[in-house]
Amino acid sequence: MGLKAALLAQARAEGFAAMGVMRPGSVPELAGRLQAFVEAGRHGQMGWMAERMNWRGDPSALWPEARSVVMLAEPYTPDEDPMDAVARREAGAISVYARNRDYHDVVKKRLKRLGRWLIDEAKRQGQGAEIKVFVDTAPVMEKPLAAAAGLGWQGKHTNLLSRDLGNWFFLGAIFTTLDLEPDAPGRENCGSCTACLDACPTRAFPAPFQIDARRCVSYLTIEHHGPVDEALRPMLGNRIYGCDDCLAACPWNKFAIAASEVKYAARDDLRAPALARLAQLDDAAFREKFSGSPIKRIGRDRFVRNVLYAIGNSGQPALAAHAARLADDPDETVRDAANWALSRLK
Structure with missing residues (x-):
């Protein structure tokens, strides 16, 4: 089995629902879109979006040695309609993703395990490899990178959408020095829906x-x-x-699939x-x-x-x-x- 195919199989074994690969420099329009967003003031008090904009707008500048970015999706699909809580005025509505454990910790541990496996498997196949993993806390724009890696497209709400997963999923990234074959970018399928x-x-x-x-x-x-x-x-x-x-x-x-990680299941006291x-x-x-x-x-x-x-x-x-x-x-x-x-x- 080729390295990329083996990585996909291992990613699924780890609990990820989808994987795609893109080149760090394959989204040249990213920097301009980010700059326009910040210049319009639409980032509000999120000053970190303006900081290190060269890294955030150009993944190849974040780690010049990286040759591939592996993007992974992990579902957190709710087991009930989240709008039910919004209708209960005496109660508070908490976003589905925050009703249990912090996904940063859960996804990062999974990414690190997969990254270590990738290093070992590449070595077994006679290739040296280095990796860096990111989950939403580094200057990485996961959604456009995931779209470029073929995981889906950014919908009209700017979140990532997938024909196979809907939009209830977290994203994680593995930057690597390995030269993995990139996937075709996702195509927008929102149509006239608003x-x-x-x-x-x-x-x-x-x-x-x-x-x-x-x-x-x-x-x-x-x-x-x-x-x-x-x-x-x-x-x-x-x-x-x-x-x-x-x-x-x-x-x-x-088309959303159920979350396999029990740590994403809502705590009863936070529903x-x-x-x-x-x-x-x-x-x-x-x-x-x-x-x-x-x-x-x-x-x-x-x-x-x-x-x-x-x-x-x-x-x-x-x-x-x-x-x-x-x-x-x-x-x-x-x-x-x-x-x-x-x-x-x-």
């Missing part, structure tokens, strides 16, 4: 295939520091960490957690509850800010007492959110 654009509660898509992060619920609830624009707060609804609306609306999800209980979390309780979760990285104050916006949007007068208790919170943004929630409920 389901994802129509589903966005904040109208974060200025045009198909474009996103303004400053209006995106995922950005606002996770990346944005400080108070959220008051005009946008009612549109957040009860979404307290991330948003799945555009993903859930995609018709290609009829639709009661806002009243979440509003009571102090820093220690927050850290304990979200230990090992991606939610932990935004900290208690930002999370409780989101919970208070959800309380303000709940239409539930009984929740006013929980907002009132936080009206003198040590954190200024939490105080602001608490008073806003009280004004809405009154």
